[in-house]
Structures are given as structure tokens and as C-alpha cells.
Amino acid sequence: MAFFLILFVLLLLLPDAYVWLSFVRGTSVLWSVLWWLPSGLALAALGAAAAGWFGNGLVRIFFFVLLCVAVPKLLFTVFSLLGRGIGTFVHGAAAAGHVAGIVVAVAACGAFLYGSLYGWKRLVVRQTDIVAADLPEAFDGYRIVQFSDLHVGTFGRDDRFVRALVERIVAAEPDMIVFTGDLVNASAAELDPHLRSLSRLRAPDGVYSVIGNHDYCEYGPHGSPDGAELDFEEVKRRQRELGWDVLLNESRTIRRGTDSLVLLGVENVSRPPFPSRGDLRKAMSGVGAGAFTILLSHDPSHWRREVLPETNVRLTLSGHTHAMQFRLGGFSPCGWVYSEWEGLYREGDRMLFVSSGAGGTAPFRLGAWPRIEVLTLRRGTR
Incomplete structure (x- = not known):
């Protein structure tokens, strides 16, 4: 360093x-x-x-x-x-x-x-089909909206961007909404001006979230030794007040008639210097071997380190990279750091989707515009 x-x-x-x-x-x-x-x-x-x-x-x-x-x-x-x-x-x-x-x-x-x-305000909605041969039939056409890395503290008390984001998500009419981490920069108090807008996020099968490295509130000053942990607890509490289901190394089963899929969520799993508190084995405990599983994990590097070699998780949704908030065509310096940094990746029948996120610790984006991801599950072969 x-x-x-x-x-x-x-x-x-x-x-x-x-x-x-x-x-x-x-x-x-x-x-x-x-x-x-x-x-x-x-x-x-x-x-x-x-x-x-x-x-x-x-x-x-x-x-x-x-x-x-x-x-x-x-x-x-x-x-x-x-x-x-x-x-x-x-x-x-x-x-x-x-x-x-x-x-x-x-x-x-x-x-x-x-x-x-202007670039950090240029909100883009991207449509992506996620095709899997073993997707339960009742979930063919199922719509998941993913958003990530909102970093609300960067917007201060100005709620216009968050309000526009929520309106675009609601207009997409998703069956489920997922947030893949980094809601704040350094403090739960950053959420205060945006709670009213975020509370409007609703979907038939719920709104789910996981923890990103910033959500532990370790990047800002605190008045006591346990200040970061207290702030982290407050971040979780406020998400739950919004009606979000915060998945802390847990799973949820989503049912459509006799068919089902399993949603997994882990706390942040990263390489140093980022905190790593996720427990994928705990999240998967009790999940049947044949279940169609979707994992929410903030850092996409988790996919190659643990998800691919040690599990049968079919689809992983991540964020974290922001595509370094800079992209020219297919190039971003983010590719020098992460092998998977934006979009859909496949290894056989296993998939990773990385969102470049909606916000950032600084109000800047060029090429890697802020994104809302509309993921439509399709049953079939590519």
C-alpha cells in the first residue's frame, strides 16, 4: 500500500x-x-x-x-x-x-x-436474459431487478437520483428485487434523506439485500471503539424497516406452485484489504442438492475462489467493481484487477452476473454509466 x-x-x-x-x-x-x-x-x-x-x-x-x-x-x-x-x-x-x-x-x-x-446521473436500464436448461418451468420468464453499490452518502441530502432510480425499478415490474451490497459509504446516517424513496421498492416475491464492504461502516471516524459495529447494526435495522430481507449467510425459498428456486445471500467475501465475513456453507445448509440456486455475493472474485469449486450454485449476482466508473467500449482498467468485472460470465452451466452499480464513493462515471439490471430467467439452451 x-x-x-x-x-x-x-x-x-x-x-x-x-x-x-x-x-x-x-x-x-x-x-x-x-x-x-x-x-x-x-x-x-x-x-x-x-x-x-x-x-x-x-x-x-x-x-x-x-x-x-x-x-x-x-x-x-x-x-x-x-x-x-x-x-x-x-x-x-x-x-x-x-x-x-x-x-x-x-x-x-x-x-x-x-x-x-453529468455522467453519474445518466441512469441506464439494461435487459439481460439468463438462460438455463434446468430452470424450473414455472420460473420461465421470471424477472429479477438487480441494483448494486448505491453509496447513498455520495448524494448527500439530494434525493433526486435515488428517487429516479426507484421509479425506474418499479416501472420494470419485477417479480423480485435484489440489492448486492454497499448501500452506504461510511455511516447509517447517510440513509436518512433517502429512506422515503427507498421504502417504495416493492415486488411480489420481496426485496432482498446482502452486505458489501462499505456497509460495515469501517471507513469513517467513530466516537467509540465499537462505533463501526453499532453503525453496521443500524444499517441492517434501517434496511429491515424499509421492508428489505437482509440475507446474512441465509437462504430463502421462492415457490411457484410445485416448482421452487432457492435464493442465497452471504455477507461480504473479499480479498484484503476488504473485510470478509461471509459463510457460504452456512447459507447453503439445508438446501437440497438438486435445487436451482441463485447466490447474492457482493464481490465477484468470490465466484472463482469458492462458489465454482465448492458448490453447485447455478447463478451468482455480484457488484463491487463499479467497472471503476470508467469504460471505453469494452475496456476498463477494472479488467487489470478483476477477471470478471461487468456483465454475464459462464463456466459450463454455471453463471456469474456482475453489475457495475448505480453509485460510487465519488460522483463520477464515464462510459460505465449507472445501471439498473433487469434479469429475465429463461428455460432452455443458449
Whole structure:
């Protein structure tokens, strides 16, 4: 972790130093101050968070400066240095590198501004068919709406996005609604402005949720040693007040006449540094070997580590990745971290569906727009 922190600070400051030495030094003091100010704000926000002064305002400042200022500066520096390097052999390449750097930096800044101001509000409803040969006949055409990673604290007291999300989910007329974790950022109190809207979520077979790493409320300051655990209990209590069935390493059976499917839900199962409290064996206790099972598990890496090798679970629904809130076509840097990070994956007759989520710890999305997933179960073969 220390290595990545040092690398991040270097990537933040070295482009500033290069441009200042090459183009800004010698101008007015005001220009120098303005040039270094964004990086100073980003470092101050990072230091405050490291000291435990976590807040949504700090997160907003940090990510805005990072995306809309630091990354464009880095891109300009790369093109400028590349032009200077080529310029030792090709006349005029240095000037061309500067111009190309400015164009790329301005384009990146514009794209990231769009993602920061509008992209995170661009709610998309995606329809996906989940086809399985052994799906009980009565569930052919069964509609599940999945939403994930809402992170309501990022919206503050503004309920407009959550209200629009709920309206779109209700309009989809699902048989069941599932939420696959990370309802809050760091505190149960973040839910207060959004409880009225979220309470409107209803479906014939219920609303079910599982716990994500943020729901343990371990990322914010607390007034007592057991503050995070008390906040976590409050997150669960408020979900239950909404009418949601919080699955804590448990199962539920959904029936249609003589047919049935089993819904499993585990607490978060992750790799460090994320907490891991899930117990899949406990959730599956008493579930028949021939049951058609759907598992809610926040982190998709759980699928390959335990679900595939140790169970016969047919469909796993996850979130967590956000697709890093950035996607260009089929590319996202999330693919460097997670082998399954968005959409439907198959291994034989086993399936994993990963939602890129609806929210995020920072109000930014570009390409990986906020999503509501409408999953229709189909009986048959692909």
C-alpha cells in the first residue's frame, strides 16, 4: 500500500514540476500558486482522509482534482516529453508534442468534467436474459431487478437520483428485487434523506439485500471503539424497516406452485484489504442438492475462489467493481484487477452476473454509466 501511495504522489507532483520548470517558472507568483494549488488540495484531502477525517466533501475534492486536473497534466507531460525525445532526431517534433499534449489534455479534461457533472446521473436500464436448461418451468420468464453499490452518502441530502432510480425499478415490474451490497459509504446516517424513496421498492416475491464492504461502516471516524459495529447494526435495522430481507449467510425459498428456486445471500467475501465475513456453507445448509440456486455475493472474485469449486450454485449476482466508473467500449482498467468485472460470465452451466452499480464513493462515471439490471430467467439452451 505504501508503494502505491508513493507512486500516486509522484504521478501527481512530477508533471506539475515538469510543466512549472519548463513553462511556468519565471511568470508571476500568482501563476505559480495557481499551478500548484490543485495538487496541494488533492494532497491535503488525501492526508485528511489518512488522519481519519473522512468526509464526502474531501472525496469530491480529491477525485475532481485527480480526474479533471492531475490526469490531464500527466497526459500533457507524456506527450510533451515524447515530442522532445523525438525532437532530438526530427525537427519540429518537440513543438508538435506540446500541441498534441495540449489537445489530449483538454479533451481528457472535458470528458472527465462531463463524467463528474453529468455522467453519474445518466441512469441506464439494461435487459439481460439468463438462460438455463434446468430452470424450473414455472420460473420461465421470471424477472429479477438487480441494483448494486448505491453509496447513498455520495448524494448527500439530494434525493433526486435515488428517487429516479426507484421509479425506474418499479416501472420494470419485477417479480423480485435484489440489492448486492454497499448501500452506504461510511455511516447509517447517510440513509436518512433517502429512506422515503427507498421504502417504495416493492415486488411480489420481496426485496432482498446482502452486505458489501462499505456497509460495515469501517471507513469513517467513530466516537467509540465499537462505533463501526453499532453503525453496521443500524444499517441492517434501517434496511429491515424499509421492508428489505437482509440475507446474512441465509437462504430463502421462492415457490411457484410445485416448482421452487432457492435464493442465497452471504455477507461480504473479499480479498484484503476488504473485510470478509461471509459463510457460504452456512447459507447453503439445508438446501437440497438438486435445487436451482441463485447466490447474492457482493464481490465477484468470490465466484472463482469458492462458489465454482465448492458448490453447485447455478447463478451468482455480484457488484463491487463499479467497472471503476470508467469504460471505453469494452475496456476498463477494472479488467487489470478483476477477471470478471461487468456483465454475464459462464463456466459450463454455471453463471456469474456482475453489475457495475448505480453509485460510487465519488460522483463520477464515464462510459460505465449507472445501471439498473433487469434479469429475465429463461428455460432452455443458449
